[in-house]
């Protein structure tokens with residue numbers, strides 16, 4: 001990919017450091033030319049999509065909605081509409097979610113009954129969509145290293161009434177090792193006899209324990225501690241009634257598992273929506289106009305940070321893949337458009353797992369308005385090609401044990 005222009009597109013307040021970053025990464029700034037006029041996408045809560053209900057939501061939002069014909073449940077609203085203040089949002093009828101993010105979830109091809117892992121789950125738009133697709137069977141495990149972000153995700157789950165089959169762990173996704181609770185699981189992987197379990201988990205209650213309040217205080221006082229969590233520091237932040245946790249001992253889950261256990265009893269689907277520089281999200285970059293462009297330089301574009309982000313991405317992808325069952329599929333996605341954070345990470349991962357991992361076509365993507373990535377079978381959404389935020393998506397299946 002060659003950068004064809006170095007100047008910022010007209011009418012876009014992109015700082016020189018960002019233009020340099022795009023140029024260094026072979027990205028053409030003109031892909032952002034229409035970014036400020038992109039539609040604001042919303043996803044309707046399943047069950048609220050009749051014509052009458054849509055008309056009601058339009059009146060609550062104060063605008064007309066246009067159906068996105070290539071992804072069910074998504075609608076485009078005018079760019080400057082404020083979703084969070086609307087009655088429809090407060091009543092839990094709609095989600096604010098870019099349609100490219102919805103595509104990443106659809107690409108995972110979740111079926112009811114699947115056990116799904118979302119390794120970078122917060123703030124949770126994709127997690128909620130995954131739960132809507134799961135319906136009333138299977139389970140979803142959400143992991144995120146940032147406690148305050150995962151707590152916001154829990155609030156969202158409860159608001160939309162989606163928590164029943166979900167459990168949330170504050171943990172480092174590069175070392176997280178808990179498998180889903182499967183009925184057919186060999187008892188050697190579950191240490192406690194449920195009947196005799198004296199410290200069994202009761203139903204989750206919103207009343208926070210002393211331990212949880214203490215942990216929350218610690219994470220507010222020093223967010224750096226969130227970034228150095230180890231497996232031993234895994235915290236169970238939430239579990240629903242049918243998540244498989246109620247009635248079991250915490251000790252059952254806080255044990256390390258080997259690769260063969262994961263290959264047999266691991267997750268059917270894994271989403272690794274990895275931490276990245278967010279350069280594909282124009283809305284995210286625009287926030288720095290308010291915080292100060294020098295903050296963007298320091299926090300996002302700094303070369304050292306970019307290197308550590310790609311290392312983190314590879315580790316998240318590697319661990320997500322380790323927790324996948326043989327025959328299962330994984331989506332790797334980022335909202336960066338740089339080759340370093342997408343194709344390069346993927347190439348490295350595939351070269352490290354030649355016998356176990358296979359990059360596969362995303363079958364549902366046939367009519368999607370996206371481009372191919374530099375590696376065939378991968379997809380790239382960007383504001384120019386897709387009228388969406390930027391997103392890279394790759395799908396991998398596990399064909400044998402790692």
Ligand SMILES: C[S@@+](CC[C@H](N)C(=O)[O-])C[C@H]1O[C@@H](n2cnc3c(N)ncnc32)[C@H](O)[C@@H]1O
Pocket residue numbers: 101119120121122123124125126127143144145146149171172173174273274275276312335
């Ligand atoms: C792109 S965001 C995920 C967005 C989310 N999937 C959604 O749809 O709302 C990346 C997330 O990765 C989390 N993260 C960063 N490092 C992590 C790590 N080592 N383990 C787990 N999560 C991590 C960040 O806290 C952030 O919430």
